[in-house]
Each structure stands twice: as C-alpha cells, then as structure tokens.
Amino acid sequence: MQIELHEVQGFWPAIWGMRNPMQSHDRMDSEPPEEADFAIHDDEDGFVNGEWEPPIPFRFGSDDHALAMKLANAGTDHGKFLRQIVVWADITATQTWWSEFDTYRMGVEKNSESKMHTLMNREITADMFDFSAWGEDGFDGFVIGRLVSLCEELRVCGDFDRLLQILPMSFLQKRTCMISYAALRNMYHARRNHKLKEWHTFCDWIETLPYSELITGKEKAND
Numbered sequence: 001m002q003i004e005l006h007e008v009q010g011f012w013p014a015i016w017g018m019r020n021p022m023q024s025h026d027r028m029d030s031e032p033p034e035e036a037d038f039a040i041h042d043d044e045d046g047f048v049n050g051e052w053e054p055p056i057p058f059r060f061g062s063d064d065h066a067l068a069m070k071l072a073n074a075g076t077d078h079g080k081f082l083r084q085i086v087v088w089a090d091i092t093a094t095q096t097w098w099s100e101f102d103t104y105r106m107g108v109e110k111n112s113e114s115k116m117h118t119l120m121n122r123e124i125t126a127d128m129f130d131f132s133a134w135g136e137d138g139f140d141g142f143v144i145g146r147l148v149s150l151c152e153e154l155r156v157c158g159d160f161d162r163l164l165q166i167l168p169m170s171f172l173q174k175r176t177c178m179i180s181y182a183a184l185r186n187m188y189h190a191r192r193n194h195k196l197k198e199w200h201t202f203c204d205w206i207e208t209l210p211y212s213e214l215i216t217g218k219e220k221a222n223d
Contacts, residue, residue, distance in 0.1 A: 001097065001130070001201045006088040006176075008210050011058040014084035018068060029061025060211060072185070072214045082182035082214060083107055090176050094130050096169040097198040100191075107183030112175040115167075120160055124152040129170040185215045 012032045019025050060068070072079040093101070126148050134140045147168060154163040188206050191199040206215055213219050 001094075001198045002090075002092040003202070003205045004090040005209075006090065008085070008087050010085040011060075011211070014081045015060075015064050015068065017084060018064075018071065018081040027063050030064045031059040031061070033058040057210070065211075068211075068214060069217075069219075073217050076182065079182065079185075082185060083180045085181040085214075087179050087181070087184065087209065088176070089179070090174055091202075092172055092174040093198055094170050094172060095167075097196065097202075098173060098175070099169075100196065100199075101187075104183055104187060107180035109178040110175040113173050115164065115173070119163065119167075120155055120158065124148060124155050128172055129168065130172055131170055133170075181215055184209075188215050189217075 012030070015028065015030055016025065019028060068081070072082060126144065129144075129148070131144050134144055151163060151167060154166065184206055188203050192203045194200070206212055209215070
C-alpha cells in the first residue's frame with residue numbers, strides 16, 4: 001500500500017464556523033494560513049531579484065485547539081466542523097482493501113485508475129500486485145508466477161471478460177481521494193485494530209496528518 005499526500009485544506013474556515021453556535025469568534029487565537037508570495041529583494045550590486053516564499057500553514061491557537069478537541073471528542077454532531085477539513089491523497093491499494101474502503105461514502109470522493117480503459121494496454125507483471133501475504137518461495141512462488149502469466153496470456157489474447165474475472169484481489173489500483181477529517185475519524189476508530197494489515201498502514205498514515213489528534217482523539221506527545 002502506498003499513500004501520497006497532496007493537500008490538507010479547510011482548517012481556518014472550519015474553526016471559524018466551529019465558533020458560530022456561541023458567537024465566540026472574538027476568542028479565536030489561531031493564525032490563518034498565508035499563500036505563497038513572490039518577494040522582491042535588492043542584492044549587493046543593486047540588482048533586483050525575486051524568489052518565491054513558501055506558504056505559511058494554519059497554526060492552531062491554544063483556545064481554538066482546546067475547543068476543537070472537546071467538540072471532536074463529543075461525537076459526530078458536536079464535531080461536525082471536521083467535515084469541512086479535507087485531505088487529498090493518492091492511494092494505491094489492493095482490491096481487497098478498496099472493497100472495504102468503499103463502505104465509506106459520506107465525506108469521501110475518489111477518481112480511480114480504470115481497469116476498463118487501461119488493463120489491456122500494458123504487460124501484466126508481478127509488481128502490479130501485492131502478494132506479500134503469499135510468500136515468494138516454493139509452491140507459493142510457483143502459484144504466483146503461474147497466476148501472473150495466465151493474466152498476461154488473457155490480456156494478449158484480448159479476452160477482457162475472462163481476465164477481469166480471474167484478476168486476483170491482490171491487484172493494485174490507484175485512486176485520488178478527497179476525504180474529510182470526519183470520515184477519517186470514522187475510519188480510524190472502526191479499523192485501527194482490523195485484521196487486514198492495510199488498515200494498520202492507513203491508520204498509521206492518518207496519525208501523520210496535521211493535527212491528527214482531532215481524528216484519533218489522542219494528544220500528540222510533542223503538543
């Protein structure tokens with residue numbers, strides 16, 4: 001399983017909206033994000049140079065963070081501001097994991113690689129699958145090699161229907177996903193101890209996201 005993070009957005013408007021019920025915006029102490037800027041500098045010889053200054057990310061204030069944690073841990077109704085914090089990432093995983101991930105619909109959008117349009121266009125090789133649960137020696141190695149060869153033979157013959165039916169659940173597929181923090185919270189607490197190892201990898205990745213304690217409910221050691 002591979003996960004490549006693209007963006008995390010929405011903290012500032014989500015925290016602003018979080019304070020709407022009590023009209024407590026005057027207590028906001030977070031710093032809004034700033035976009036990247038093109039800064040102009042004069043060098044020692046009098047020439048004008050320009051360079052891009054990186055964006056400044058959102059930074060939680062202590063009061064906002066305390067309220068956000070309180071609401072997030074109080075349940076989905078009180079923590080509804082989490083629906084407005086959104087992650088975009090590329091996820092490459094097996095068909096087994098995707099079939100379970102597809103359980104989650106609210107706060108999730110995805111665009112996937114298409115087996116219909118691309119499966120017949122390139123040679124099918126072992127690196128297009130995750131056979132980590134099989135092993136690579138002896139009988140298991142023979143079965144893996146034969147299965148991959150059979151898939152490639154069907155592809156070369158142009159037999160798409162049979163190829164699709166015999167394609168193992170270990171086949172890897174990439175999807176670009178947009179997932180809210182609220183949806184990630186549901187996934188994390190439902191799947192953290194799941195017997196499928198890919199869920200452990202996914203939950204470990206969740207813990208690396210900005211202010212992931214809003215999802216996990218656990219304060220980070222360095223906070």
